[in-house]
Amino acid sequence: MIEVDNISKQFGDKKVLEDVSCVFEQGKINLIIGGSGQGKTVLMKCVVGLFEVDKGRVLYDGRNFSEMSFGERKPIRQEIGMLFQGGALFDSLTVEQNVTFPLSMFTNMSVAEKRDRANFCLQRVNLENVNKLLPSAISGGMKKRVAIARAIAMNPKYLFCDEPNSGLDPKTSILIDELIKEITEEYNITTIINTHDMNTVMSIGEKIIFIYKGKKYWEGSNNDIMQSQNKELNDFVFASRWMKAVKQHF
């Protein structure tokens, strides 16, 4: 469980996050939703410590992450897997080396053990026979899957995904969503996903936080979202005619 306690963040004079508090639960898919530029990525980066918060704190299962030094954070960092918006694979390393990279840095595994683990993780995301390819030689959807494989290589307790299905076709998006859901349940991970994909929200959103202009406007589950009277949330969710039609049938 991750507790976000009243955090704020500004860049220069620009307030990007204001007094956001929320709880991300273990073994569940926690979604952060909101329009483009509303602060989802910044919130996620504050939680994982890529940005320092100006105010407030973040607790990882009770451990006050915000007060820790770089060195003190290391053990927690090794429990975190993160899937970046663009995949962020190391482009000079092969697919297999990308997946074994954290293992090489933090474990004493032998070469064979690392290869086995990489193959296991790659199979978990339905990738085979790509071990020796460079990231430039695989498709966008495959990159995302390799990035997931790298994120789960160390058996993370916390998994962060920044827009895991942006730029993917609907079918691949669904596969990725289902994959993340399965992994979350299988290993009882605290998973946090940034998204503005309503399909993801409706199909796997167990706990949803809606961010608008840097503030938390709403939270609930995918079942609550249809009944919500929150104006900003409704504007976001029912922006498309298709979703409006869905609401009328509800």
Next chain:
Amino acid sequence: MVNLGIGSLWLVALTSAFMGAVITIQSAYNLVNPMVPLWAVGIVARDSIIIEFSPTIIMLVLAGKVGSNIASEIGTMRVTEQIDALEIMGINSSGYLVLPKIIAAIIICPVVVIVSMIIGITGGWIAGDLSGVVPSADYLKGLQNQFLPFNVTFAMIKTVVFAFIITSVPAYHGYYTNGGALEVGQSSTKGVVNSSILILIFDYILTQLILA
């Protein structure tokens, strides 16, 4: 970095050979005074190549090649969140990415500069002989005259300082890139321009400090 050093060898060899040739012919052209023997050209060519041309010009050439490479590599890693991916794993990304490059440059560059000295001096010899401006025997006699080993030491000190500059400055600009592909290009340019300027400034400072 090793690849960069080796990949630059052709460029370095070409630059050095022509540099040596031009210095030799120019020095001979300027030494019209009958009081100065022709073999003095050998001394002048040798010393200017060792003290100034090889370390400074070659490192400026490398600043262009190695510097833009490092700035764009690290800048790309920044804008594609690869640096964030390292940080999230708890790896000190600046140390992990930059330090090995600085160390490699400090080891490789002196080798490259020494190769350049040898090629430059040889280039001068061949050009002098082929053009008939400085006969082979005079040039070789000059080379062996009044040789100060300290000049080589001084050149190596300069090279190491410049090696540090051509890796750390572009790495800094790459690391603090903000934005996308356009900004990576700008970082790369800034890295090359600033490291070249710093090389020239430090060339002056070191010469003043050590030789004056």
